[in-house]
Amino acid sequence: MTITNARTAAPSSGDRAGKRRRYRGIDQLGGLDRLVIILMVVVPTLLLIWLVWFPAVGSVILSFTNWDGIGPLSSIKFIGLKNYVDVVTIYPPFWPAVQHNLIWLAVYFLVATPLGIFFAVLLDREIRGTRIYQTAIYLPVVLSLALVGFIWQLIYSKDQGLINGLTGSTIDWYGDPRFNLWAALVAATWKQTGYVMLLYLAGLKGVDPSLREAAKVDGANERQTFFRVVFPVMAPINIIVLVITVIESLRAFDLVWVINKGRNGLELIATLVTQNVVGEASRIGFGSALATFMLIISTVLIAVYLRIVMREQR
Amino acid sequence: MARPSTEAEYLARMVPSSAAGVSRRSVLRGALGAGALLAAPPLLASCSSSSPSGSSGGGTAPATGTVSLGSNQSDATPKAAVQSVMDAFQKANSGLTVKINTIDHNSFQENINNYLQGAPDDTFTWFSGYRMRFFAAKDLAGDISDVWGNISGMSDALKKASTGDDGKQYFVPSTYYPWAIFYRKSVWAEKGYKPPKTLDELKTLGAKMQQDQLIPIAFADKDGWPAMGTFDQLNLRINGYDFHVSLMAGKEDWSGDKVKKVFDTWKGLLPIHQTDSLGRTWQEAAQALQQKKAGMYLLGAFVAQQFTKGAEQDDLDFFTFPEVDSTIGTDAIEAPIDGYMMSKRPKNEDGAKKLLAYLGSSDAQNIAVKADPSVIATNDKADQSGYTALQKKSAEFVKSAKSIAQFLDRDTRPDFASTVMIPALQSFIKTPDDIDGLVKNIQQQKLSIFTS
Numbered sequence: 001m002t003i004t005n006a007r008t009a010a011p012s013s014g015d016r017a018g019k020r021r022r023y024r025g026i027d028q029l030g031g032l033d034r035l036v037i038i039l040m041v042v043v044p045t046l047l048l049i050w051l052v053w054f055p056a057v058g059s060v061i062l063s064f065t066n067w068d069g070i071g072p073l074s075s076i077k078f079i080g081l082k083n084y085v086d087v088v089t090i091y092p093p094f095w096p097a098v099q100h101n102l103i104w105l106a107v108y109f110l111v112a113t114p115l116g117i118f119f120a121v122l123l124d125r126e127i128r129g130t131r132i133y134q135t136a137i138y139l140p141v142v143l144s145l146a147l148v149g150f151i152w153q154l155i156y157s158k159d160q161g162l163i164n165g166l167t168g169s170t171i172d173w174y175g176d177p178r179f180n181l182w183a184a185l186v187a188a189t190w191k192q193t194g195y196v197m198l199l200y201l202a203g204l205k206g207v208d209p210s211l212r213e214a215a216k217v218d219g220a221n222e223r224q225t226f227f228r229v230v231f232p233v234m235a236p237i238n239i240i241v242l243v244i245t246v247i248e249s250l251r252a253f254d255l256v257w258v259i260n261k262g263r264n265g266l267e268l269i270a271t272l273v274t275q276n277v278v279g280e281a282s283r284i285g286f287g288s289a290l291a292t293f294m295l296i297i298s299t300v301l302i303a304v305y306l307r308i309v310m311r312e313q314r
Numbered sequence: 315m316a317r318p319s320t321e322a323e324y325l326a327r328m329v330p331s332s333a334a335g336v337s338r339r340s341v342l343r344g345a346l347g348a349g350a351l352l353a354a355p356p357l358l359a360s361c362s363s364s365s366p367s368g369s370s371g372g373g374t375a376p377a378t379g380t381v382s383l384g385s386n387q388s389d390a391t392p393k394a395a396v397q398s399v400m401d402a403f404q405k406a407n408s409g410l411t412v413k414i415n416t417i418d419h420n421s422f423q424e425n426i427n428n429y430l431q432g433a434p435d436d437t438f439t440w441f442s443g444y445r446m447r448f449f450a451a452k453d454l455a456g457d458i459s460d461v462w463g464n465i466s467g468m469s470d471a472l473k474k475a476s477t478g479d480d481g482k483q484y485f486v487p488s489t490y491y492p493w494a495i496f497y498r499k500s501v502w503a504e505k506g507y508k509p510p511k512t513l514d515e516l517k518t519l520g521a522k523m524q525q526d527q528l529i530p531i532a533f534a535d536k537d538g539w540p541a542m543g544t545f546d547q548l549n550l551r552i553n554g555y556d557f558h559v560s561l562m563a564g565k566e567d568w569s570g571d572k573v574k575k576v577f578d579t580w581k582g583l584l585p586i587h588q589t590d591s592l593g594r595t596w597q598e599a600a601q602a603l604q605q606k607k608a609g610m611y612l613l614g615a616f617v618a619q620q621f622t623k624g625a626e627q628d629d630l631d632f633f634t635f636p637e638v639d640s641t642i643g644t645d646a647i648e649a650p651i652d653g654y655m656m657s658k659r660p661k662n663e664d665g666a667k668k669l670l671a672y673l674g675s676s677d678a679q680n681i682a683v684k685a686d687p688s689v690i691a692t693n694d695k696a697d698q699s700g701y702t703a704l705q706k707k708s709a710e711f712v713k714s715a716k717s718i719a720q721f722l723d724r725d726t727r728p729d730f731a732s733t734v735m736i737p738a739l740q741s742f743i744k745t746p747d748d749i750d751g752l753v754k755n756i757q758q759q760k761l762s763i764f765t766s
Contacts, residue, residue: 071452090762158590
């Protein structure tokens with residue numbers, strides 16, 4: 001969803017803006033160039049503040065209120081940490097949602113991403129029909145997750161679905177809370193794999209072939225070449241893939257929303273936020289508190305990761 | 315926007331707002347929405363709530379121009395019903411055109427807050443009960459007390475159901491429908507079933523149906539709200555109408571014995587309910603009844619929408635939820651009222667009021683109930699001779715009831731109904747054993763929501 005898009009835009013564009021500022025100090029530039037650069041820094045910064053930081057800080061502030069979304073801002077009443085206390089103590093869907101988000105992350109990390117990398121490596125070898133495979137694996141990425149949900153509905157449907165039709169089982173894949181999270185994860189992985197594959201394939205194409213040749217000359221086998229030579233060289237792509245894995249698992253939303261609005265075994269933090277904020281309920285304060293939890297989780301994950309990466313690069 | 319003074323101005327108004335250029339508000343909304351965090355809706359709402367511009371003069375000249383109607387009746391049958399009513403209105407009022415803006419039923423409800431604070435249509439479909447009073451109290455609905463002066467044939471009870479907390483009217487009732495247990499006459503005649511009068515009889519009947527390879531009670535709760543109907547029926551039978559009202563108002567203890575008894579009784583009935591209900595929509599459950607796989611279905615009369623008009627709908631019959639406690643009886647029923655409201659600052663106030671007055675009239679309702687025979691007219695003067703057997707029975711049923719409740723999500727706060735009750739009822743259906751923990755949790759959340 002937009003939330004994580006916006007959020008990840010924060011560190012990266014901030015970073016970019018910072019670099020430019022340093023750059024300007026060194027260079028001797030003419031008036032027009034200077035103006036262009038000033039604009040290039042100021043405009044994105046303003047957009048960033050307006051589109052990312054203003055809503056982010058706004059929702060953190062709102063999370064301490066009981067606002068119902070109606071009426072002037074002056075009608076907002078601050079109620080301290082009550083929303084947070086309520087979320088962790090008396091809101092039953094919250095802990096399952098956290099758990100499901102973590103499962104989602106684990107599956108993406110352990111299944112979807114390695115699978116995508118594996119496909120990319122295979123396709124990079126220019127096997128016959130590589131374009132067909134490429135298209136087939138990438139196709140789900142083009143579809144929205146909502147559409148993916150519908151497609152898999154045809155497979156999972158209890159009465160008319162493919163699986164139950166072939167096996168004769170009567171499992172309600174999307175409806176039974178014992179199975180529906182895993183059913184949804186299969187569908188999500190189907191899509192995520194293609195995404196990772198494409199990113200990785202693009203990276204692999206950029207690896208200098210002479211490196212491989214050198215490895216071969218040194219007597220390295222395929223596996224050694226990949227893990228000892230190609231993989232380390234691909235570090236920037238690896239970072240992107242990893243960050244995307246984390247982001248995508250946190251922004252998992254549309255698929256489960258299409259299935260059953262994130263209820264009954266498919267609770268995710270993002271769906272809880274939506275259930276509370278959007279709709280007639282309008283528990284804006286409470287929903288914002290949930291959104292803040294998401295903000296904290298993703299910030300922590302990304303900060304930890306960026307720290308490691310930065311340290312390695314130095 | 316003021317009333318048009320020139321022809322050009324009048325024509326300009328015909329352009330849909332989406333094409334008529336960009337307002338400050340929509341710029342803000344678009345920009346905020348584009349990069350927004352999930353929590354943007356609060357801010358979005360705050361922008362759109364700032365001083366909506368323009369209001370109608372409300373002159374004395376005959377109403378002309380376009381009246382817009384936001385309709386949540388997106389299913390085929392009710393959508394056609396709305397269309398035919400509006401056609402008749404335009405025929406009767408040559409100067410007025412109605413622009414129907416149909417929005418998917420669930421989306422309409424989900425976006426109602428932003429919709430009403432943004433640029434709503436002049437009139438819109440809505441429900442009576444707390445949900446209506448809520449928007450009236452929040453100053454998002456137009457006062458239409460003067461329209462009520464032109465409506466005849468509405469009972470005092472209906473007027474009361476259309477009145478906000480401040481004593482003014484904000485709502486025009488159109489149609490309603492009762493909740494009851496529906497069954498197919500042909501199936502029951504074949505097997506010799508009789509409508510049960512008490513809970514024990516219902517259980518016996520259920521056991522008999524199971525022997526006959528029928529699902530006794532079709533059941534679906536994927537969308538979260540149909541189970542509220544079961545809860546309400548049991549609550550009305552076990553604790554009565556007054557308790558329902560004060561429970562919905564947040565004045566009762568959800569963890570008390572009375573609510574516990576409702577869930578306990580329900581738990582006893584779950585074995586004769588259709589299993590896997592959390593993955594099924596009400597339409598699918600209704601089809602189980604329609605295909606004679608299920609013997610009964612506790613739902614609103616709109617269940618008839620899943621039956622073909624004519625013989626198949628005539629085969630549909632119902633009985634009220636059986637008695638649980640003889641001191642409480644069965645004279646309280648649920649019959650939610652659907653109707654229309656006016657937005658706070660309609661662009662064409664005169665036209666909107668004229669339309670609303672028409673919608674409350676027996677003429678309009680005759681057309682509506684004919685197009686959708688699962689509902690009945692609220693106006694006493696409506697022609698009942700054209701009613702189907704089911705409509706006649708519904709009308710009789712509602713008339714004989716001593717107290718009429720709306721529905722759980724119409725009688726209580728929307729935040730409580732959707733964020734507390736839906737997950738609670740679903741978790742009860744999943745694991746009906748921990749009733750004490752369940753009601754305790756509902757009570758804690760209720761305290762938090764109703765006192766904040």
